[in-house]
Amino acid sequence: MKFHKVKFLIVLLIVALVAAGCSDSGDNSSGNENDGNTEKGGELNIALNASPPSLDQPATAAAATRDTAMLMYETLVTVDAEYKTVPMLAETIDLSDDGKEYTFHLREGVKFHNGKEMIAEDVIASMERWLEQSSLTGNIFVDATWEAEDDYTVVLTLAAPSALTLDTLATTKQAPAIMPKENIESAPAEGVEEYIGTGPFKFVEWKQDQYIHFTKYEDYQPVEMEASGLSGKKEALVDDIFMHIVSDTSTRIAGLQSGEYDFAYDIPYDNFEQLDNDPNLETLLVPSANAVLKFNNVQGIGSDFKLREAINTGLDLDEIMMAAFPNKDFYWLAPGYMDVNLSNWSSDAGSEYYNQNDPEKAKEMLEDMGYDGEEFRILATRDYDYIYSLAVVIHEQLTNMGINSKLEIFDWPTLSQMTENENELGSWDATISGSSIVSTPPQLISLSPSWAGGVNDSFIVDTMEDIELAKDHEEAKELWDTLQLYAWEEHLPTIQLGGFSKVYSLNNKIKGVETLVGPIFWNVTVEE
Incomplete structure (x- = not known):
């Protein structure tokens, strides 16, 4: 050979x-x-x-x-x-x-x-x-x-x-x-x-x-x-x-x-200016990840596409992201699963379904689907300040839509175990996480067939396989645009909330x- x-x-x-x-x-x-x-x-x-x-x-x-x-x-x-x-x-x-x-x-x-x-x-x-x-x-x-x-x-x-x-x-x-x-x-x-x-x-x-x-x-x-x-x-x-x-x-x-x-990890954004002005310290503001609302696609009411669709219709993503990142220099809104700076993969496919911010329409959709007040359990943690802040506002917006939202707080290792353990799938309906920057779509945990119950959708799994085995990047990119549109329009395994930078601080x-x-x-x- x-x-x-x-x-x-x-x-x-x-x-x-x-x-x-x-x-x-x-x-x-x-x-x-x-x-x-x-x-x-x-x-x-x-x-x-x-x-x-x-x-x-x-x-x-x-x-x-x-x-x-x-x-x-x-x-x-x-x-x-x-x-x-x-x-x-x-x-x-x-x-x-x-x-x-x-x-x-x-x-x-x-x-x-x-x-x-x-x-x-x-x-x-x-x-x-x-x-x-x-x-x-x-x-x-x-x-x-x-x-x-x-x-x-x-x-x-x-x-x-x-x-x-x-x-x-x-x-x-x-x-x-x-x-x-x-x-x-x-x-x-x-x-x-x-x-x-x-x-x-x-x-x-x-x-x-x-x-x-x-x-x-x-x-x-x-x-x-x-x-x-x-x-x-x-x-x-x-x-x-x-x-x-x-x-x-x-x-x-x-x-x-x-x-x-x-050196300190995850400095709250409210403290950025204070530490940035300290002559003994230096701050680093680094593009890091996309914030995502991940649904349980396998069990419970989170596995109902109509409910996911209603939630996506009603959420005000600017308000949600501003709660966690209180300066627009810290975050950006974009519909892409891949980071906006990745020119080979960044995509606007499905943008019409992103940040609709129409809670009244969401209420109508909930009524049409026959939602009758079942509890919707959201897992979050205080170990990452941004996750907790996002979760609080999402919980409030869901409640205002008429969803019986329950916010449950755990330390990060416990939350990870609950979302990764098949035996725990019945204990939650959604969780908030960060999907860090990756260089190809198959590395996205938000579209993984196994992370947090998996996407539970054969079209997503099959199209991702086609991307992996495409003969060249042009073909792979066309497939990726198709897949991202499908994810927004037909399945919604996650809601991409927006991209954000993390703040670190260190001694001089x-x-x-x-x-x-x-x-x-x-x-x-x-x-x-």
């Missing part, structure tokens, strides 16, 4: 997105370069707003897992600052002429945190587990096989070619983290319990509801390539990172101002923080 070489900078999908922030510095980094006066070493104390449900990266799409686990786990390929797909643990990749066979030539001498060298058997075990665990792999890898030619060569064989293969392997949600084979084989059904990767930091301990501790991995083997996004050279320039679980907003802010914390002594799919803490130093 003939092959052609895929160069080190592999690009199967060029996505015109630079995750640029809107802080005063005008970029998505801390704005301060490391210089000769900066001492390496020390520790970073980071205030997380929510505890991750797990550190088992392939098993959950939670942002808190992504942002913590990527310190210690790496993947075969990853994304640079422009969301281009580039190798990480693979050194080069060969692609067969028929597009079905990918040969990954692994970097040699890469060691896991337990001292074992990474070889093909570890990659194969990890990738097979990822295909079992992840809800984002779609149909590209159905009947795919992973085989070792030797200790440093792994061959992926697909049943059908797809131009989205490498991009999907580079996903940051439920990322296909490479772990030792024996670690995977000994893991219980609940997930891996020994967190061992190849990244610049290694896991030390997790004190539940207190902190997660990582330390510098002295034997880390960086890629000799300029750092960009999640790719290129990574260096652990601090000795220790403590991810503190600080769900209370005022405690995160007070700790940041006192110097107890060096911290240098080199970049952001892409969350903050990046390698290549970061602390001034003494």
